[in-house]
Amino acid sequence: MTAPGGDTQHGIRRRNLARVLRAVAAHGPLSRPAVAARIGLTRAGVAPLVEELLRAGLLVETGRAAPSGRGRPGSELAVSDRGPAGIGAEIGVDHLAVCAVDLRGRIRARVAADAANRDSAPGPVLRRLSVLLAEATARIAPEGLRPAGLAVAVPGLVARGSTTVVHAPNLGWRAADLAPGLAPATAAGDGSPGIPLTVENEANLGALAELALGGDGEGRPGSPPDFVHVSAEIGIGAAVVVDGQLLRGARGFAGELGHVPVYPDGRACDCGGRGCLEQYAGEQAVLRAGGLTPERAAAAHPGPGARIALLARRAAEGDTATLRALREAGTALGIALAGAVNLLDPQAVVLGGALAGLAPWVLPSLERELTLRTAVAADPGRHGGPAVTASRLGADGPLLGAAHSALRTVLDDPLHSCTPAHSPRSRIG
Amino acid sequence: MTAPGGDTQHGIRRRNLARVLRAVAAHGPLSRPAVAARIGLTRAGVAPLVEELLRAGLLVETGRAAPSGRGRPGSELAVSDRGPAGIGAEIGVDHLAVCAVDLRGRIRARVAADAANRDSAPGPVLRRLSVLLAEATARIAPEGLRPAGLAVAVPGLVARGSTTVVHAPNLGWRAADLAPGLAPATAAGDGSPGIPLTVENEANLGALAELALGGDGEGRPGSPPDFVHVSAEIGIGAAVVVDGQLLRGARGFAGELGHVPVYPDGRACDCGGRGCLEQYAGEQAVLRAGGLTPERAAAAHPGPGARIALLARRAAEGDTATLRALREAGTALGIALAGAVNLLDPQAVVLGGALAGLAPWVLPSLERELTLRTAVAADPGRHGGPAVTASRLGADGPLLGAAHSALRTVLDDPLHSCTPAHSPRSRIG
Numbered sequence: 001m002t003a004p005g006g007d008t009q010h011g012i013r014r015r016n017l018a019r020v021l022r023a024v025a026a027h028g029p030l031s032r033p034a035v036a037a038r039i040g041l042t043r044a045g046v047a048p049l050v051e052e053l054l055r056a057g058l059l060v061e062t063g064r065a066a067p068s069g070r071g072r073p074g075s076e077l078a079v080s081d082r083g084p085a086g087i088g089a090e091i092g093v094d095h096l097a098v099c100a101v102d103l104r105g106r107i108r109a110r111v112a113a114d115a116a117n118r119d120s121a122p123g124p125v126l127r128r129l130s131v132l133l134a135e136a137t138a139r140i141a142p143e144g145l146r147p148a149g150l151a152v153a154v155p156g157l158v159a160r161g162s163t164t165v166v167h168a169p170n171l172g173w174r175a176a177d178l179a180p181g182l183a184p185a186t187a188a189g190d191g192s193p194g195i196p197l198t199v200e201n202e203a204n205l206g207a208l209a210e211l212a213l214g215g216d217g218e219g220r221p222g223s224p225p226d227f228v229h230v231s232a233e234i235g236i237g238a239a240v241v242v243d244g245q246l247l248r249g250a251r252g253f254a255g256e257l258g259h260v261p262v263y264p265d266g267r268a269c270d271c272g273g274r275g276c277l278e279q280y281a282g283e284q285a286v287l288r289a290g291g292l293t294p295e296r297a298a299a300a301h302p303g304p305g306a307r308i309a310l311l312a313r314r315a316a317e318g319d320t321a322t323l324r325a326l327r328e329a330g331t332a333l334g335i336a337l338a339g340a341v342n343l344l345d346p347q348a349v350v351l352g353g354a355l356a357g358l359a360p361w362v363l364p365s366l367e368r369e370l371t372l373r374t375a376v377a378a379d380p381g382r383h384g385g386p387a388v389t390a391s392r393l394g395a396d397g398p399l400l401g402a403a404h405s406a407l408r409t410v411l412d413d414p415l416h417s418c419t420p421a422h423s424p425r426s427r428i429g
Numbered sequence: 430m431t432a433p434g435g436d437t438q439h440g441i442r443r444r445n446l447a448r449v450l451r452a453v454a455a456h457g458p459l460s461r462p463a464v465a466a467r468i469g470l471t472r473a474g475v476a477p478l479v480e481e482l483l484r485a486g487l488l489v490e491t492g493r494a495a496p497s498g499r500g501r502p503g504s505e506l507a508v509s510d511r512g513p514a515g516i517g518a519e520i521g522v523d524h525l526a527v528c529a530v531d532l533r534g535r536i537r538a539r540v541a542a543d544a545a546n547r548d549s550a551p552g553p554v555l556r557r558l559s560v561l562l563a564e565a566t567a568r569i570a571p572e573g574l575r576p577a578g579l580a581v582a583v584p585g586l587v588a589r590g591s592t593t594v595v596h597a598p599n600l601g602w603r604a605a606d607l608a609p610g611l612a613p614a615t616a617a618g619d620g621s622p623g624i625p626l627t628v629e630n631e632a633n634l635g636a637l638a639e640l641a642l643g644g645d646g647e648g649r650p651g652s653p654p655d656f657v658h659v660s661a662e663i664g665i666g667a668a669v670v671v672d673g674q675l676l677r678g679a680r681g682f683a684g685e686l687g688h689v690p691v692y693p694d695g696r697a698c699d700c701g702g703r704g705c706l707e708q709y710a711g712e713q714a715v716l717r718a719g720g721l722t723p724e725r726a727a728a729a730h731p732g733p734g735a736r737i738a739l740l741a742r743r744a745a746e747g748d749t750a751t752l753r754a755l756r757e758a759g760t761a762l763g764i765a766l767a768g769a770v771n772l773l774d775p776q777a778v779v780l781g782g783a784l785a786g787l788a789p790w791v792l793p794s795l796e797r798e799l800t801l802r803t804a805v806a807a808d809p810g811r812h813g814g815p816a817v818t819a820s821r822l823g824a825d826g827p828l829l830g831a832a833h834s835a836l837r838t839v840l841d842d843p844l845h846s847c848t849p850a851h852s853p854r855s856r857i858g
Contacts, residue, residue, distance in 0.1 A: 224679070226678070226679040238772070240772065240773070242671070242676055247671060247676070247773070248774075249655070249773055249774020249775070250653070250655040250774050250775055250776040250815070251774055252774070253774040254772060254773050254774040255772065255774075256771035256772065256774075257771070257772060259771045259802070259803070260767070260768040260771050260772065261764050261767055261768060261802050262693065263693065264691065264692065264764045264798075271804045272801060272804035273767070273801055273802040273803075273804060274801070274802075276802075335690050335693050336768070338689070338690055338702070339689040339690060339765070339768045339769075339772075340768075340772055342685035342686070342688045342689050343667070343669065343683060343684065343685065343686060343689065343768075343769055343772065343773075344669070344676070344678055344683050344772075345677075345678025345679050345680055345681070345682040345683040345684075345685075346678070346679055347679040369693075372701060372702055372703070373688070373690050373702040373703070373705075374688070374702075375700045375701040375702060386679075
């Protein structure tokens with residue numbers, strides 16, 4: 001096993017720069033000695049790294065004197081609220097959204113629009129998305145922020161390490177490379193290399209948001225490093241996080257929880273299988289079981305979250321059919337997750353997306369199945385499986401995760417991705 | 430992320446020693462320049478590492494001149510067939526086995542015995558195992574081999590990083606720490622630290638064997654680095670390998686494929702659940718469905734492999750009940766594995782243990798379900814899921830995997846674990 005960058009002087013320096021930046025981003029403001037202590041280097045070793053990050057504009061001195069008295073007095077260090085911004089975008093079945101976060105993890109711009117993307121070709125969708133991207137970039141530019149990377153969340157399978165959506169059933173997309181359609185948004189104005197583009201399954205990005213923000217919404221990590229993050233919008237997906245890293249699968253197709261067989265002789269699924277989870281806990285299945293017509297509900301309640309709000313309202317009002325539908329969805333989720341827990345032994349299961357808002361009605365039956373079916377894997381003497389919690393981020397997870405993921409290139413390799421202030425800026429839009 | 434050993438000089442040297450040893454173990458005999466080329470160091474950088482490994486007796490010169498003519502001529506290097514040996518042990522429901530492999534990965538001793546371990550307390554089982562361990566050590570000692578580590582395969586859950594069997598349902602063990610009972614086998618004779626002991630789930634060790642040996646039985650890796658290894662003896666377990674590493678789970682309990690729900694309203698399982706895979710594809714279920722009484726079959730056909738041979742013979746003779754039982758086991762396996770494949774997207778599924786010997790009758794129905802239920806995760810245009818293959822190692826996998834795993838401490842940190850020839854030897858037994 002080789003460390004990233006190898007054991008060359010260059011590789012070690014790059015890793016140490018990243019460690020300094022991450023330490024200040026996660027725990028700052030910090031004095032120089034506190035940085036050194038956090039990353040296990042000497043104060044003399046940390047000093048030149050800090051100077052480089054200050055010169056590059058990634059760190060700033062707060063002006064407040066560091067409390068520690070030993071050695072040369074110095075100001076505390078913080079990450080800059082100017083400079084690189086991570087741009088996240090989300091392509092939903094019926095909405096588009098863009099947000100920009102700074103190095104401190106704060107949202108600096110956010111734009112969204114309803115959009116009828118189902119069965120629309122990628123071209124028009126990406127053109128509308130580019131308009132939103134340009135709007136977000138225009139908003140952050142006056143504040144000294146420039147896009148450092150763009151990550152796009154999609155409800156479908158993405159080939160590992162590529163920008164190609166292999167299959168997004170609810171959009172009707174197959175083998176669609178998003179890079180050409182987003183080229184205007186990622187190109188630098190002057191022909192120099194533009195900003196990096198990543199395309200990622202929405203459930204994976206929701207899990208990354210959970211890792212970065214799930215704790216208290218202030219950037220302190222809250223989720224345990226091993227968890228299964230369930231994401232439901234129109235479809236149902238999951239992300240598997242092991243030791244704080246996404247498990248992507250050989251081709252990048254891991255996490256297809258929606259097509260785990262729950263009732264093997266049950267309802268036929270569009271995927272060609274039978275009895276898939278999505279047929280019992282997907283939005284359309286729940287609407288139908290609750291006595292609603294999915295198409296009519298979609299027309300009457302367009303946009304992200306509207307139909308979830310409808311279901312939540314009906315459930316809160318005690319509507320019998322809705323309550324039964326959500327209970328049955330929870331049972332199906334519990335059976336599918338029991339399989340996942342037996343296979344993966346996570347510390348927790350986090351319900352994100354639409355499920356977060358419906359948790360009060362879904363959780364009881366879900367937990368009953370999970371407890372019943374994971375007894376072998378439970379701790380001896382303790383009954384039941386891992387903790388099941390609803391994400392605090394709810395439907396925002398994938399978009400926030402995308403923006404944070406776009407910042408990773410900066411955090412992993414601070415100087416490579418850093419454009420000095422005097423060089424031409426990349427632009428989005 | 431920090432590399433093992435960190436970026437200290439000591440850590441870097443240790444990693445480089447390990448790289449040299451692994452390169453020669455995997456590809457030797459090799460000339461010094463060939464070693465340098467393989468691990469990306471200069472010839473001058475490699476020379477002192479090689480000398481240290483030669484002095485420690487881990488590498489030897491073959492005496493054959495290296496083909497490359499540049500620089501100082503030298504003999505080709507190979508790993509030693511003396512020195513440290515990995516000791517693997519297996520505690521089965523009705524057998525015990527021990528084997529020793531040398532640094533070249535060759536089996537140098539192997540002893541086994543039938544044993545009625547079901548519902549026997551750990552004490553007597555470990556005493557019998559210690560006798561076998563002493564026998565194996567006595568056999569390899571005259572050949573200049575000494576135990577460098579002991580790994581024990583058990584059919585149950587092992588708490589991560591511990592030697593404690595949390596639950597082995599088919600042995601009737603709960604919260605059993607194996608270290609005290611194996612202390613005589615792992616202690617050094619002179620009171621110095623003995624050899625390291627690891628206790629591991631058998632399916633995990635079967636997967637490690639597959640990684641190390643599955644290719645051609647000659648030590649060249651054959652399995653892709655992402656696979657699910659299914660292991661069946663009395664129970665059914667699985668190991669999930671991601672990027673060549675075992676996925677262990679938060680507590681070490683990952684891989685409980687036998688308790689993945691297949692028919693959620695189906696047969697009650699000892700685990701408290703319902704419709705678990707083990708109730709349809711476990712040995713007892715198959716024997717019963719094939720018209721046999723499991724207890725009578727166990728009495729008439731004791732020992733590892735005997736009942737599998739019985740089922741294989743009946744199937745080969747065309748016995749209708751046996752063929753149907755194996756077909757139904759394949760269907761249940763296919764449903765459970767469809768869930769695993771949708772969640773994990775492995776490159777391959779490998780059937781090990783008893784399933785390897787029954788593959789001809791289990792595979793057709795297994796593959797039919799897997800193909801039907803993983804269409805979304807399949808490559809577009811290509812139908813079906815990952816390749817399903819039967820392990821060439823069959824029921825030997827866990828034992829061989831244990832022995833190779835015991836060698837890992839040497840390969841990961843060659844000089845730390847190396848006892849110079851003149852120092853007192855550790856002993857087993």
